[in-house]
Amino acid sequence: MKKLATRILSLAVALGVGLGFSAVQKDAAAGWEPKKPVEFVIMAGKGGGADRLARFIQGIIEKNNLSSKPFVPINKGGGSGAEALRYLKDHAGDPHVIMATLNSYYTTPLRNPGLGVDIAEFTPITRLAEDTFQLWVHTDTGITTVDEFVAAVKAAGPENWKMGGTGKGQEDSLVTAMLEKKFDIKVTYVPYKGGGTVAKELIGKHINSTVNNPSEQAGFWEAGKSRPLASFTPKGKLTGRFGDIPTFEELGYGTDMVYYMQRSVIAPAGIDKDVQAFYVGVFEKVYKSDEWQEYLDKKGLIPGWLTGTALTEYFVAEREAHRQMLKAAGEID
Amino acid sequence: MEVLALLINGFAITFEPLNLALVIAGVVVGLFIGAMPGLGSVNGVAILLPMTFLVPPTSAVIFLAAIYYGAMYGGAISSIMLGIPGASTAVATTFDGRPLALKGLADKALVAAAAASFVGGTISVVLFTLFALPLADVALAFGPPETFALMVLAFATFVGLGGDDIPKTLFSILIGLVLSTVGLDIISGQPRLIFGDLTGFYHGINFLVLAIGIYGIGEMLWTIEVSQGEVLMSKATVSFRGILNNLKGLKSSIKTMIMGSFLGYFVGILPAAGATPGSLMAYGVAKTMSKNPETYGKGNIDGVVAPEAANNAASTGSMLPMLTLGIPGSPTTAILLGGMVIWGLEPGPLVFTDHPDFVWGLIASLYVANVFALLINIGFIPAFIWVLKMPFTILAPIIFVLCVVGGYVPTQDMHDVWLMLIFGVVGYLMRKLDYPMAPAVLAIVLGPLAEPAMRQSLIGSHGDVMTFFERPISGTIMAIAFLLFVLPLLKAAKGRLSRRRAEGSP
Structure with a gap:
């Protein structure tokens, strides 16, 4: 019980200090402050x-x-x-x-x-x-490079390759259009309500590829279920654990495959x-x-x-x- | 046995004084948030999310989950007492809860709702404990065709009902479906049915607006007409002996509770479905399976039990895709998911192995929250009944104010308040003409799930309808839906035949 008491006390103190601080801040900042x-x-x-x-x-x-x-x-x-x-x-x-x-x-x-x-x-x-956006596939497809992806899409034909994404006219569909134009491929674009659902549909194999944001696929990527093929960023812009994903530029597809x-x-x-x-x-x-x-x-x-x-x-x-x-x-x- | 060890560890976390205090506080807050029309668990969790930075993540999620849970219990209260769905998840509870209250059996309905919530909650947490990971794969197996098949099944339970007039039920469903198409269409990216350019229609028609209009305002108009200016007083009474007797009386509803719990849980784990469709489907199934379907909507206790068991079970279920897939199973878990990110936890397939304390603390807290919610809820019943005893002349304005608040809060747009009033009047008229309203509510909830699922499936299959029947899961569900649709027709035909025979042999 002592632990609880101290925690409640510290909470109260934190609140009090917080209120005090905001009062002080008010005086310090001479400019405009919200009234509501x-x-x-x-x-x-x-x-x-x-x-x-x-x-x-x-x-x-x-x-x-x-x-x-x-x-x-x-x-x-x-x-x-x-x-x-x-x-x-x-x-x-x-x-x-x-x-x-x-x-x-x-x-x-x-x-x-x-x-x-x-x-x-x-x-x-x-x-x-x-x-940023990346091109993602399920690891079970065995596809590891953009070239293999393009070959697989061509082999499957536009009827059978399903690209999942957000609503028509929104970011994912624009990125997909970029891909289609660049590699002269055609896919069946299936719109979903949000990027999270799109990510899950890829893992459930209801679609063949996606252009998710890194955060939407991160969990599945770490679990070894999905694989990023390339990043729609300029060289060197993306750092951290997503920085190892090659960009389209690094793969030699030119500098125009960029979308933020x-x-x-x-x-x-x-x-x-x-x-x-x-x-x-x-x-x-x-x-x-x-x-x-x-x-x-x-x-x-x-x-x-x-x-x-x-x-x-x-x-x-x-x-x-x-x-x-x-x-x-x-x-x- | 590994599960058991993890669970015991989870209980140890839950019984830490801070966490236990948060569970109780959360359940009480949730109970009241759920009981306030328009303020559902979504708003409650969203409002209180920033407060959770003061405590560790596990305590934070325990607090928010307790609110979510309490709200599932609380939603039933205003549904039964005032006829206004306290939360979207409690809409189905209004169908029979309100008639029971009008008959002076509010205490019976409230006890049934609390008990069913407890059973639903407990069964689902046990399922969650034992089969969390395998069931996550089930959620993955559900693509657009499966989702659509499930929606067809839900509709089938409502169309194929005995008692009701089938053409009128169909009419009601179709009206609901049309209303559900208002707003932006994600497939074409174009707004639909926005009446020229009324921005209020851009976000579609929030079905709570429809439900509060029809049930809250419509009910009020109806009562005013029936009472003819007389001062009505409910004759509800309550005593603890009465509560015990009511609990004993629920024996016959145990089957319905179990059905509702399992159904609710499975619908809950499907991403994007959540507790509202779960409870509506449980209501439909309970009615279809019932020997006296004609008593539903007029005050059948099973009509309260089924949705209440299901919505609690579904709220547990919807935490599964949230934790393992990072996909919220309901709007409230969407906010919880946001919370997890803020607390620095990465939802996804690895969360069970990376953060066992968090996950198992949460699961264990659900067991505890259930017990407290039941006790607190039952303890409050006499107070709720006291509210009911107010003369209707005082109660009616209160109901009206609650309805307006409930219509305004979800979107904070006056447009929706006007819309709600219009629905109230239309609902009242439709009720006078004996149209069932529940199917319209079902349609406006399921429409926005069913339509994109159907179109996504058909885009994927290039217009081939067979995609719904060829895939094993969706094919099976479709077959069950078909049976459910045909069964009552056969029953009716058989009934007519035997009646004719009886008439034929004097």
Whole structure:
């Protein structure tokens, strides 16, 4: 019982100290502070990669007392994030709303011009990381190289080679289109709800290959059930345990087989400079925290701090790249 | 015997004072979160997740799992007492729980729900303990065709029901299916049925909105009509002797409990299914297997027992794919999964060998949580009954407020509140016209699972429907579904034949 008592006591002390600290912080920072809980909009449903990441960030903010008011995650995943984008547009000037983005940040407005959303208008906060993609097969296929993969797809024929991925027009389907074009192959693309399900379908042998993120396949890879063939990154960008996976460039397929998923945070249009500075400050502390650095390493994410106009420029350039990709895939005119 | 040693070690972890305190706290919190309409275990776990950084991962998961568990018990409370499903997993409990309460048998229904939850929980944890790893392979074997076959089976249990009018049941299912297609279609990437450009429809129609509308608002309108302005008071009474007698009276329901537990557990381990479809399917199967299917929906105690056993069993089951495959079996385990990542644990095939303390601590805590949830729940029953004794003129506005809150909370969008009110009025009218509402609710839950599964299968087989019948697992399930569909028809035909014979021989 003594142990319990001490733990409860330490918990109470931790809480008290935490509250005290946030009070001190308030005085220290002369700039803007949130007056009520901050809505942390997530462009995807509960449980997906984007959702987990946002809740992880919320956890870091909470654990380290980075904000006097809590960040409350709200999922608005409807219509591949269309719902979230519209929400941000309708909340122009609202300092208590921010949003975690993924690549549907580019593709959804491109595919739904009726939404009337121009992402260049939103206020950039920061890019925290870039996620990467690999080409994965089940180890039982015996395929160990990209060449063998291409040969196997050709031998099976487009009817019989099933590539699993996320919804049509989303990242996985764009990466698959890149593969098809590069190697002059055709696959049957089967869309699933999320990357986790796709990973599991590969292990259950319901599909033949995937273009999962490293974190989605990591568990199965360690258990010897799946095998990455190549990484859609430039040479040397991916480090840690995923760094040993060869890139398409290293394998001699040119430098164009590269695709990233950005993990960024943005705010609505028309918010004050000191509000923007507050959020940049909070996320800078998140970015520098041990938890975040460890997470990056574990999940095979590439660190990618970027903020201010440079971030907006990055968004605009990426949107243009996605416009071309969607055109090539026949998704838009 | 290795399992036993691991389990005992798990119990040692669970009985550490901190963990035991967290189990009890979690169960109580979960009970109330589950009982609040709209605030299901998903919200509860999501809200409390950040608090768990203060304790070690094993304690954290024990706390959150206890909330999940408590919510499964708690969901039944408002379903029975107020006719508003407290959580999505308790929708099926409303079907018979509410009529029982109206008959003045709320205490009986509450005791049955608690007992069934306990049995479901315990059977599933035993199954989990003994067969966790082999069953993980079963989850893997379920691809799109198998998932679709399972959904067909679920529908078959609802169509092929005796008692009900089959065309009206079909109509109800079809309405539910149409509503379930609203929102973004992942296969084509296009939004569907968004009524021009109403952003509120982008996230689809949350089925809790439908269920709270139909059962909460619809029920209220119905009661207002029936009472004709009279002040109604429920005549429910409760005593501990009564509770004991009610427990004894459940003997005849043991078979249903066991069926519900096994079914719930197996549906729970299938990724993406979870406790809500599990409980609805258990209700359908219980009704199909029953000798008096016509009493379902009018206050059959088995109609409470089956879904309550199943939803607890499924909540245990859905932890299996979460731990071994890193795929959440339900929305709540999706949040738990997020938690595991934050605590620095990598879910996947190796979690059982890499983190035995975590896994077995969790499993053992489920046994303990079950016992506490049962005791706490039964202890609270007199308090719940007291609420029921309020005059309806006071209760009705409370129900209305709870419904509005319940409609708003899941998506935090006023759009859904309006939608819920519309469903309430439509539900009331459909009820006046004697349309069964349960099948519509089933369809809107299963539709979003069945449709992509069917289309994924057909994309994979290039349009060949035989893919559902050629594969051993999906073929078998399809055959059972077909039998379930035909059986009541045969029964009905036989009944008619014998009646004619009886009339023929005076």
